[in-house]
């Protein structure tokens with residue numbers, strides 16, 4: 001079993017597969033660990049669908065300003081969204097605000 005806490009943005013492809021140790025893991029079929037700071041109910045959530053990062057965040061990467069390419073997808077989980085930002089190799093977590101927008105939470109997988 002691969003440790004999903006070690007998942008890196010660069011290893012997630014546009015089809016929602018995580019490439020690790022020579023294997024290809026379909027994240028749509030996995031329980032994805034959610035950092036406790038962004039967690040609302042459960043410590044893992046399922047991926048419900050994938051959306052293009054440049055549609056979710058048209059202004060581009062909040063860290064370096066790079067426009068997201070079509071190769072970057074957002075994992076839409078049950079209550080949060082995960083953006084594997086390959087430009088910075090960062091897993092960016094977004095939580096829904098009461099107004100229905102999404103705000104970035106600055107927490108990594110390991111915390």
Ligand SMILES: [Zn+2]
Nearest residue numbers: 061064087088
């Ligand atoms: Zn970036």
